[in-house]
Amino acid sequence: MMPATDGALADGPAIEARDINTGSDWSFATVYGLGFLTFVSAFNYLDRSLLGLALPQIKREMHVSDTVLGLVSGLAFVLFYSIMGVPIAWAADRWNRRNIITIGFAFWSLMTLLTGWVGNIWQLAVTRFLMGAGEACGIAPSNSMIADLFRAERRPFAYSIFGTATSISSILFFPIAGWIGQQYGWRQMFVAAGVPGLVLALIFVLTVREPVRGASEKRRYSTTTREPFWGSVRFLAGSRAYIALLGGATLMGLNVFGAAVWTPTFLTRVHHLSLGQVAATIGPIRGACGVAGVLLGGILIDRLGRRAPHWRMTLPAIACLIAGPAEAVFAFADDKSLWLSAFAVSGFFLLIHQGPVFAAVVTVARVRMRAVATSILLFCAALFGQAAGPLVIGFMNDTLRSSYGDNAIRYSMLFIAATAVLAGVLFLLAGRFIAADAERVTES
Numbered sequence: 309m310m311p312a313t314d315g316a317l318a319d320g321p322a323i324e325a326r327d328i329n330t331g332s333d334w335s336f337a338t339v340y341g342l343g344f345l346t347f348v349s350a351f352n353y354l355d356r357s358l359l360g361l362a363l364p365q366i367k368r369e370m371h372v373s374d375t376v377l378g379l380v381s382g383l384a385f386v387l388f389y390s391i392m393g394v395p396i397a398w399a400a401d402r403w404n405r406r407n408i409i410t411i412g413f414a415f416w417s418l419m420t421l422l423t424g425w426v427g428n429i430w431q432l433a434v435t436r437f438l439m440g441a442g443e444a445c446g447i448a449p450s451n452s453m454i455a456d457l458f459r460a461e462r463r464p465f466a467y468s469i470f471g472t473a474t475s476i477s478s479i480l481f482f483p484i485a486g487w488i489g490q491q492y493g494w495r496q497m498f499v500a501a502g503v504p505g506l507v508l509a510l511i512f513v514l515t516v517r518e519p520v521r522g523a524s525e526k527r528r529y530s531t532t533t534r535e536p537f538w539g540s541v542r543f544l545a546g547s548r549a550y551i552a553l554l555g556g557a558t559l560m561g562l563n564v565f566g567a568a569v570w571t572p573t574f575l576t577r578v579h580h581l582s583l584g585q586v587a588a589t590i591g592p593i594r595g596a597c598g599v600a601g602v603l604l605g606g607i608l609i610d611r612l613g614r615r616a617p618h619w620r621m622t623l624p625a626i627a628c629l630i631a632g633p634a635e636a637v638f639a640f641a642d643d644k645s646l647w648l649s650a651f652a653v654s655g656f657f658l659l660i661h662q663g664p665v666f667a668a669v670v671t672v673a674r675v676r677m678r679a680v681a682t683s684i685l686l687f688c689a690a691l692f693g694q695a696a697g698p699l700v701i702g703f704m705n706d707t708l709r710s711s712y713g714d715n716a717i718r719y720s721m722l723f724i725a726a727t728a729v730l731a732g733v734l735f736l737l738a739g740r741f742i743a744a745d746a747e748r749v750t751e752s
Contacts, residue, residue, distance in 0.1 A: 338458065340516070341519070349447065351481075351501070351505050352443050356568075357568050358498060361497070361587060362489060363377055364583065370428065373706060374702040378702025383699060384433040385439060389440030389443055389694070394680065394687055397449065397679035397684075400448060402676075412445020414510075416445075420439060423436070423502075451682045452670075453519055463667040464609050464620055468605065468607075468660075469606065470663065471662040472598070474595075475597075475599040483588055485497045487587065489583050537680065547745040549740075549745040552737045553685065558689050563631075563635075563658070563724050569697070570705075571590060593651055601658070609623050620742070622736065622739055625661075630657045633729075635725040661731070704720035
């Protein structure tokens with residue numbers, strides 16, 4: 309192993325560049341690192357999603373409106389998540405990313421644990437607020453690490469594997485959490501999720517190493533040159549592909565976060581499922597379909613992208629354009645086989661875009677601005693997606709309830725379907741500009 313060029317404080321022990329330079333992306337070190345980062349991300353999605361599963365029980369216990377629940381589940385989380393995301397990413401472009409992820413993982417797991425002991429809606433908002441601060445340490449530094457583990461040609465598939473975190477959480481963790489909530493109450497779900505996270509954070513820091521920055525690049529970059537923050541922002545603002553990716557990711561943030569919070573309530577109100585039934589429905593179906601979609605989509609994008617690079621964004625765009633109508637069918641179908649099928653179709657196509665989008669972002673960003681580029685994208689997706697998505701649907705529920713009763717949520721969920729279609733259009737647009745914008749990186 310070789311030391312990082314930034315010194316012990318900056319990067320510490322690192323995975324050496326030999327794997328990339330010899331053409332072997334899939335070594336034990338890179339596979340283990342990618343696998344553990346994916347597992348950490350699975351806990352990230354679990355901990356933020358538990359509140360959506362618990363909303364019906366929380367509403368009965370705390371006697372609050374859907375609008376308030378939308379604020380707590382979305383805005384309270386996203387305020388610190390989005391505010392802290394960019395400075396944490398700026399730090400990750402300079403210092404040890406593994407350590408930053410470890411600290412965040414332990415902190416958000418602690419906040420998840422403490423959520424099980426809140427006594428009112430204000431305390432719930434505080435734990436949600438602080439959980440967002442911890443989770444801001446997750447995705448952007450992880451994406452930066454993965455970019456240094458795999459060459460550009462392999463990154464879409466590597467990011468697709470990383471993108472299975474949501475599905476892993478749905479398949480493995482969500483049904484268990486639902487069973488615990490059904491048997492022991494919603495508070496015990498948070499306790500059961502928080503404790504393992506604290507243990508895994510310790511294992512992560514002891515077994516995962518920091519990769520050398522720029523190790524995966526064909527052209528050698530200086531790892532000591534640090535980009536000023538506003539210089540990074542100006543560079544990214546000049547990329548048409550990045551701006552289109554930013555818009556598409558923001559719309560998909562509205563979609564994913566809005567659906568994650570309100571789908572359990574939708575199934576409870578419209579189809580009268582219990583908490584345990586909801587977890588059993590959402591978890592295995594969306595999880596299995598999501599894994600299949602992300603992995604099969606990643607393989608197809610990897611192969612077609614070698615022949616024609618535009619497929620790296622065209623296929624994700626097509627996936628979003630299919631997911632939107634499927635979500636509309638899910639919202640309005642009464643026949644169980646039909647709405648379950650629509651739910652499965654949307655689950656298959658919904659997350660295919662994530663891996664290619666992250667791969668495209670690091671392609672149009674310089675080495676020392678990759679975490680910042682990812683964090684700005686996550687900032688917009690979180691600020692408008694997680695804050696506005698649940699809030700808009702909650703507000704629409706309350707506004708339409710006098711006319712449609714419990715069925716008001718059907719019309720609110722159409723908002724989610726529309727965002728996927730618009731995102732697909734923007735991803736198509738991004739695909740037109742990526743090649744030219746990648747040249748800006750190599751020329752600079």
